Amino acid sequence: MIKKFINARLITMEGKPEVIENGTVIVKDDKILFAGKGEDASKAYDGDADIENDCKGNILMPGFKNAHTHTAMTLMRSYADGLPLQDWLTQKIFPLEAKFTGEQIYTFTKLGILEYLTSGITACFDMYLAPEETARACSDMGFRCVQCGNVNNFSSSVENMERLYDSLNNSDPLNSYILGCHAEYTCSEELLKDIASLAEKKKAPVFLHANETKKEVDECEERHGKKVITYLDSLGLFNYGGGIYHGVHVTDEEMDILEKKNISVVLNPGSNTKLASGIAPVTEYLKRGINTALGTDGPSSNNCLDMFREMFLATGLSKLRDGNASAVPAEEVLKMATVNGSDCMGLENARTLTAGQQADMVMLDMHAPNMRPVNDVLSNIVYSGSKSNVLMTMVAGRILYESGEFPHCDKEKIYSEAENIQKELGLL
Amino acid sequence: MIKKFINARLITMEGKPEVIENGTVIVKDDKILFAGKGEDASKAYDGDADIENDCKGNILMPGFKNAHTHTAMTLMRSYADGLPLQDWLTQKIFPLEAKFTGEQIYTFTKLGILEYLTSGITACFDMYLAPEETARACSDMGFRCVQCGNVNNFSSSVENMERLYDSLNNSDPLNSYILGCHAEYTCSEELLKDIASLAEKKKAPVFLHANETKKEVDECEERHGKKVITYLDSLGLFNYGGGIYHGVHVTDEEMDILEKKNISVVLNPGSNTKLASGIAPVTEYLKRGINTALGTDGPSSNNCLDMFREMFLATGLSKLRDGNASAVPAEEVLKMATVNGSDCMGLENARTLTAGQQADMVMLDMHAPNMRPVNDVLSNIVYSGSKSNVLMTMVAGRILYESGEFPHCDKEKIYSEAENIQKELGLL
Numbered sequence: 001m002i003k004k005f006i007n008a009r010l011i012t013m014e015g016k017p018e019v020i021e022n023g024t025v026i027v028k029d030d031k032i033l034f035a036g037k038g039e040d041a042s043k044a045y046d047g048d049a050d051i052e053n054d055c056k057g058n059i060l061m062p063g064f065k066n067a068h069t070h071t072a073m074t075l076m077r078s079y080a081d082g083l084p085l086q087d088w089l090t091q092k093i094f095p096l097e098a099k100f101t102g103e104q105i106y107t108f109t110k111l112g113i114l115e116y117l118t119s120g121i122t123a124c125f126d127m128y129l130a131p132e133e134t135a136r137a138c139s140d141m142g143f144r145c146v147q148c149g150n151v152n153n154f155s156s157s158v159e160n161m162e163r164l165y166d167s168l169n170n171s172d173p174l175n176s177y178i179l180g181c182h183a184e185y186t187c188s189e190e191l192l193k194d195i196a197s198l199a200e201k202k203k204a205p206v207f208l209h210a211n212e213t214k215k216e217v218d219e220c221e222e223r224h225g226k227k228v229i230t231y232l233d234s235l236g237l238f239n240y241g242g243g244i245y246h247g248v249h250v251t252d253e254e255m256d257i258l259e260k261k262n263i264s265v266v267l268n269p270g271s272n273t274k275l276a277s278g279i280a281p282v283t284e285y286l287k288r289g290i291n292t293a294l295g296t297d298g299p300s301s302n303n304c305l306d307m308f309r310e311m312f313l314a315t316g317l318s319k320l321r322d323g324n325a326s327a328v329p330a331e332e333v334l335k336m337a338t339v340n341g342s343d344c345m346g347l348e349n350a351r352t353l354t355a356g357q358q359a360d361m362v363m364l365d366m367h368a369p370n371m372r373p374v375n376d377v378l379s380n381i382v383y384s385g386s387k388s389n390v391l392m393t394m395v396a397g398r399i400l401y402e403s404g405e406f407p408h409c410d411k412e413k414i415y416s417e418a419e420n421i422q423k424e425l426g427l428l
Numbered sequence: 429m430i431k432k433f434i435n436a437r438l439i440t441m442e443g444k445p446e447v448i449e450n451g452t453v454i455v456k457d458d459k460i461l462f463a464g465k466g467e468d469a470s471k472a473y474d475g476d477a478d479i480e481n482d483c484k485g486n487i488l489m490p491g492f493k494n495a496h497t498h499t500a501m502t503l504m505r506s507y508a509d510g511l512p513l514q515d516w517l518t519q520k521i522f523p524l525e526a527k528f529t530g531e532q533i534y535t536f537t538k539l540g541i542l543e544y545l546t547s548g549i550t551a552c553f554d555m556y557l558a559p560e561e562t563a564r565a566c567s568d569m570g571f572r573c574v575q576c577g578n579v580n581n582f583s584s585s586v587e588n589m590e591r592l593y594d595s596l597n598n599s600d601p602l603n604s605y606i607l608g609c610h611a612e613y614t615c616s617e618e619l620l621k622d623i624a625s626l627a628e629k630k631k632a633p634v635f636l637h638a639n640e641t642k643k644e645v646d647e648c649e650e651r652h653g654k655k656v657i658t659y660l661d662s663l664g665l666f667n668y669g670g671g672i673y674h675g676v677h678v679t680d681e682e683m684d685i686l687e688k689k690n691i692s693v694v695l696n697p698g699s700n701t702k703l704a705s706g707i708a709p710v711t712e713y714l715k716r717g718i719n720t721a722l723g724t725d726g727p728s729s730n731n732c733l734d735m736f737r738e739m740f741l742a743t744g745l746s747k748l749r750d751g752n753a754s755a756v757p758a759e760e761v762l763k764m765a766t767v768n769g770s771d772c773m774g775l776e777n778a779r780t781l782t783a784g785q786q787a788d789m790v791m792l793d794m795h796a797p798n799m800r801p802v803n804d805v806l807s808n809i810v811y812s813g814s815k816s817n818v819l820m821t822m823v824a825g826r827i828l829y830e831s832g833e834f835p836h837c838d839k840e841k842i843y844s845e846a847e848n849i850q851k852e853l854g855l856l
Contacts, residue, residue: 074797074800074801075801076803077800077801077803077808077812078803078804078805078807078808078811078812079803079804081757081758081804081807081811082753082754082757083753083754084752084753084754085753088753111797111800111801112797114797115797115798118796118797118798118816270740270744273744273745273747273748274744274747274753274811275747275753276747276748276750276751276752276753276755278748279748299812302811302812303807303808303811303812304798304811304812304813304814305798306798306814309737309740312698312737316698316701316702317701317748319701319702319703319704320701320704320706320707320745322704323704324512324704325510325511325512325513325516325702325703325704326510326511326512327704329509329510330509367839367840367843368546369502369539369540369542369543369546369839370543370546370732370733370734370815372502372505372539372843372846373502373503373505373539373843373846373847373850373855374847375504375505375506375507375850375855376506376507376509377506379506379509379731380505380506380731383506383509383702383730383731383732384505384506384727384730384731384732385732386732386734386814386815386816387798387814387816388546388814388815388816388818390816404832411795411797412795415795415800415801418800418801419801419802422801422803427801427803
């Protein structure tokens with residue numbers, strides 16, 4: 001199956017972000033066959049296309065990578081807003097999650113995927129309670145998902161994580177799995193050491209929540225006499241790299257470790273704002289060359305799964321933090337939302353619009369008033385762009401969202417299943 | 429002409445914001461004839477409707493009021509991003525504006541109105557260079573616009589403002605005009621006193637930019653030995669009320685004046701974020717009962733005209749500022765974005781969905797994944813809502829935007845005119 005897209009403003013995200021006018025993209029099955037100037041396309045392929053789409057100057061670019069989320073928490077969207085992180089977790093979320101079954105998680109993951117597609121997100125880095133159900137939802141929806149281990153003192157185990165690592169990395173190519181645990185404050189030292197041993201055995205990176213709130217970093221220091229990252233690193237957790245989700249409250253000493261050990265930071269500015277956790281030192285991360293990606297966090301703490309909001313906040317909050325309107329330019333934000341995400345998620349084959357890569361691509365509307373006039377396309381995307389501009393979202397060559405519709409999925413059926421589960425759980 | 433909307437989740441915004449399930453709204457010509465429970469509708473009107481719309485559980489609520497903007501600055505969207513306020517104004521914006529003609533302003537105002545409609549905005553409080561051209565654009569588009577005087581040392585005059593006040597308040601009912609000037613730092617004391625005299629003569633409120641940056645408030649104190657609001661009030665500028673745009677850096681002493689003189693504050697969180705100006709003390713404003721509205725500011729400093737972004741930021745930034753996830757609840761934000769805006773803009777007839785009011789109304793999609801599940805409709809709008817949820821925008825009973833289309837307007841013609849002007853001004 002050949003799909004050809006012509007007359008696009010093409011942003012391949014290979015190297016420095018820039019716009020190729022009159023671009024063409026040719027997709028063969030699940031891969032990019034050609035992406036570049038229209039005039040060069042026939043050298044790569046001069047046969048017929050099954051589908052030819054005139055983009056009329058609209059943008060084609062790699063899909064956004066939501067590098068930290070808990071997708072199935074769509075269940076708890078707008079549930080218990082207005083609480084600080086610890087109260088919200090212990091009083092509201094944990095009791096509800098204790099009743100949340102695998103089948104229910106399957107449905108609410110599908111609901112979250114619908115929302116990802118409307119925001120041009122083609123892959124997520126998910127951490128949640130029932131990894132096999134999450135994987136099943138992603139396979140059924142045709143969505144790309146990297147899952148992260150969720151081990152902690154209360155659920156899952158290192159043995160279970162090893163089993164998931166082996167099985168989910170060898171099944172549907174849309175699904176993959178990375179070692180990880182919930183957070184320092186929910187894992188015993190023994191457990192963290194066991195995870196480090198598994199990382200050593202697999203020669204694999206480890207991800208976890210870290211340095212999200214002031215309270216968390218203070219309490220780690222009380223418990224262990226060390227800063228969070230210093231402590232985790234001392235246990236060997238990052239010997240094969242990895243990453244932290246949030247990274248709001250990080251000292252210079254910890255940044256040295258992030259830099260030296262090639263540890264990524266996944267920013268979650270929407271969630272950190274809504275839960276009043278703080279603003280991450282993004283300028284410092286960029287200055288040190290630390291790989292910095294972007295995530296929405298779960299839809300219960302954000303509350304939406306919208307990479308356009310995260311992109312504006314990633315630069316906007318940094319400008320406020322630094323007192324500098326030049327902080328974190330648009331091109332850096334676009335890298336965070338795309339290639340930097342792929343890099344920490346192990347998606348080296350779904351990174352850029354380049355021949356041979358997976359065809360994970362979005363089309364953004366340049367005929368919407370918020371994208372006019374055209375003074376600077378990259379600025380338009382980051383500062384003015386909105387999910388309302390997403391005309392098409394393609395994963396592995398399949399169009400999963402187009403012109404407001406989901407061609408392979410009955411959204412109302414998912415809404416109705418979600419409502420039934422709300423009733424079962426006593427929320428309605 | 430009778431238009432009937434049934435099966436809506438109705439938020440009238442009369443009193444405390446709440447949702448009426450199975451609501452009906454009947455619009456007769458430019459006014460609301462009935463808005464309430466479906467079962468009560470026939471008491472108000474039991475005849476036929478020219479148009480009957482089944483809302484299928486979607487939200488009907490008053491349109492958003494963008495209470496501070498410079499609409500025609502769409503010209504400068506994504507132009508010179510990344511500069512602090514003073515450099516951005518003096519090096520980039522002012523030189524370009526010096527070449528900007530009335531006819532050009534007419535076109536770029538129309539471009540901005542298209543964008544307002546996509547975000548459910550039914551009225552704006554505009555301050556710009558060619559008020560009669562702005563009014564003409566709004567009349568031609570059927571859009572409601574309150575303009576604010578723009579007098580300063582370099583352009584316009586008090587005499588011109590009086591002429592505009594008399595003419596624009598007595599022409600097309602979609603257009604109105606409020607006294608105002610640019611800012612303390614661009615107006616001589618003599619000019620400010622003349623404006624205060626005109627306010628006295630008309631017994632009318634005065635609006636202006638104030639307390640936006642730290643630099644501005646420090647320089648006012650150096651010049652006049654007084655804080656900005658204290659200084660302006662000492663000249664009699666607020667003897668009939670009025671308001672300030674921005675209100676980021678405000679002392680307790682100045683808040684006392686805001687409270688006593690019934691002066692509104694129009695927040696511009698998107699712009700204050702992008703220009704690194706700071707975070708306004710919103711919690712303190714609400715505690716004091718100061719009328720607090722929301723605006724996008726101009727599309728050159730924001731860069732988009734999206735009230736959903738402003739709503740999230742109004743509460744989110746306050747949570748960060750206060751270190752309190754409970755700060756500024758969703759209901760307060762919805763009031764800011766609707767009735768509080770009407771109150772400061774003198775739109776007492778376009779405030780709520782109530783019989784006799786102007787039919788300025790929006791329909792928001794509850795069948796989009798970001799609005800599901802339905803745990804709390806008001807939270808969904810403020811924390812998860814997006815312009816992608818705007819299904820319909822109606823001003824004075826006319827549907828100006830529906831399902832992504834502008835039924836009374838050729839958007840491509842406006843884009844093409846805008847592009848021609850970019851070329852004339854040397855931007856392309």
